[in-house]
Amino acid sequence: MTDVTEEFSSYAAARQKALLRTAFLLTGDYHAAEDLVQIALARTYLAWNKIRDKGALDAFVRRTMINEHSSWWRRAWRRLEHTTDTLPERPDPPPTLDQSERDEVWELVCTLPPRQRAAVVLRYYEGLSELETAAALDCSVGTVKSQTSRALATLRGRLGPPPASTSTVAEEGAR
Template sequence: MHGEDEQQFTSWVDARASALRRAAFLICGDWHAADDAAQTTLTKLYLAWPRLTRRDDIDGYAWRVLTRSLTDEWRRPWRRREHPVEQLPDRAADDRTGQVDQQRLVLDALSGLPGRQRAALVLRFWQDLSVEQTAAALGCSVGAVKSHTSRGLHTLRVRLGDGFLIEQKGA
């Protein structure tokens, strides 16, 4: 890649790399895996950059590569192995009188969702993609995105309880 393409790619990476990394973390719940997925996405995007003719759909391509690389990682057999240890680590008792960290609660609830539901929610609500953009990123239909979103939100509401407040934009 040379000249203007290189500058355009660098500008795109400067503007969006941190969003890719955050989205990857929200989808997989592990910063190291998120870094790997974001790096894989940027590498594949760099290689494909000269072939990308529709510059307005680069974001969609990047989201699609990111979600697919995370899905590929989940499917690897070594991820499913248990690693037994002889002794369990000591854990402090939960202090339920302290202030609740809502972000941790949401991340824990989010990590318990199936991968497609989690990816749909992250792309829709954290990355603010439309239903159509999310469908393109996940490689599925608009109806499937709506279904994954609905089921994921329902599960989050059940896990977080009725008293949990989710602030909406503009509210």
């Protein structure tokens, strides 16, 4: 082992518990804390020869953990998932369309004007947020909202009225 690797290994072994405690306080999740410490130590290893004051290693690693943790929250996938102690109740599955119905909907989507079609595809097929869609289309969020709204209104009009549910039929019969 080289001298740098030995120094780094000694530092990492000695400070790992303290760094893990700090990372847990930042993340609130033990597994995310382990990931955060691993990333911070990997970056510290890569910068080891550039760090002049070895007495400030803890400060360097903590700053790296804070920066990395902040960038996690900027990423879209972090907003979509989080761990919990209990499983949420499962919602009713969305109604499924058979292949011919999916083909019919896609054909209708293809008849939309290009901007409306792009907004619908990015928002609903790709699952992007309004902000991400606006960035992809190089327009404002308001434009994405209006294009999507117009597209959905057009699609609803072309699909026709939704089938009446049994509760709607019962309510009309009670009138």
